[in-house]
Amino acid sequence: MALWLEWQIKVYVLMVSLCVGAWTSATPPNSTLAVFERWMARHGRIYMDNLEKAKRYEIFLKKLRFIEDFNSKAANRSYTVGLNQFSDLTTEEFRARYNGFRPTPRSSNSSAATTFNNQNVTQAKDSTNSIPDSISWVDKGLVGSIKQQGSCGSCWAFSTVATMETLLAIKGDINTAGVPKVGTKGHLSAKKVRTSIKGGRLVDLSEQQLIDCNTDNNGCVSGTETKAFRYMERAGITSEEKYPYKGVKGECNGRATLVPEATIQGFYAIPVSEHSIEMAVAAQPVTAGVDSNSVQFRNYRGGIFTGPCGQDLDHSVAIVGYGRSNSEGLDYWLIKNPWGEKGYMRI
Structure with missing residues (x-):
């Protein structure tokens, strides 16, 4: 990936993170981009431009943080959660595409x-x-x-x-x-x-x-x-x-x-x-x-x-x-x- 795109995505997410609160994920921030890239490859995701990719990365990060937090308390739960093909979609997008x-x-x-x-x-x-x-x-x-x-x-x-x-x-x-x-x-x-x-x-x-x-x-x-x-x-x-x-x-x-x-x-x-x-x-x-x-x-x-x-x-x-x-x-x-x-x- 070009350094410019990596910088753009990280800066975009940093700006969002400053608005929503401190980093709480168990995954270090500098490794989440690689996690996102692997997820994209697995699910065949190709975005139309860098801005769209940055937007999807932000949504993905929120899901990743939720999943890691939820599963860290799995001993007290009867089920686990994880990344899937919907991990770059908002709730509204999921409902519009899949809930018929x-x-x-x-x-x-x-x-x-x-x-x-x-x-x-x-x-x-x-x-x-x-x-x-x-x-x-x-x-x-x-x-x-x-x-x-x-x-x-x-x-x-x-x-x-x-x-x-x-x-x-x-x-x-x-x-x-x-x-x-x-x-x-x-x-x-x-x-x-x-x-x-x-x-x-x-x-x-x-x-x-x-x-x-x-x-x-x-x-x-x-x-x-x-x-x-x-x-x-x-x-x-x-x-x-x-x-x-x-x-x-x-x-x-x-x-x-x-x-x-x-x-x-x-x-x-x-x-x-x-x-x-x-x-x-x-x-x-x-x-x-x-x-x-x-x-x-x-x-x-x-x-x-x-x-x-x-x-x-x-x-x-x-x-x-x-x-x-x-x-x-x-x-x-x-x-x-x-x-x-x-x-x-x-x-």
Whole structure:
């Protein structure tokens, strides 16, 4: 790097640091530029000019300081945080690019779905009429590959498709599937999907089809799981091989959608009850809306996330299991999320 650029970045950051307070990071200031350069190379970052790079370096430094401070107290926490592909973005930029989930108003759920009841998940119960203490559809080999949505607010499409991929992989006719919206501190609400598909095949399905063809939703801007499932009632969902992901909204490729891999027959509303969600997840994965506004959530690295949480549901994921950690003594939901523990997160 040219000495001029290094000097410019350091002076810029020094000016900012004098405004926000003394240096508190465990990493010496003269080494953070090298850390930033390595992070840029890892994530393929190229900025349009030196001023933009200096701006991103400032944001990166704030994240780095937070991460080091948080993890220095990890002995008293159940999870850790770390650098990831979002470490040069502000909260506002992250939300604009990645948070496309818009939860369906509660008042409209009753008209959109049949009431869910415990009989819908009887196949998940054992001979003692109880559900398992833990389950992981990942460990069963029935969860599709980890995918990156890019700078497109299509999380709503990824979560619904993740649910359908596992439904397609489960052998036999499927009569239970879910679409919960998870709020804070365990407040849950959900929907359940009825399907009739030939199981036994783990196929990557097409998020791009939902982005392009599900005109009730707003592509890379925003969407809801209810409208996505309604679309799949009408048109079904095809494979990603036939309709590959581009990460931008385009014209609907009608020819690619002619032969769907699966078609939805309906969906149910699940009560605001962790027990009801647990019964549904014991039968198959369900989609979920979560609040991703905290810097801890966005920089989650591993462990069991315990908050902070809010009520603003802005990010859609798939719940693919649940269990209990003996080391932390905590129950958790296992969610499919493209960052964290190899594409998953315990919460």
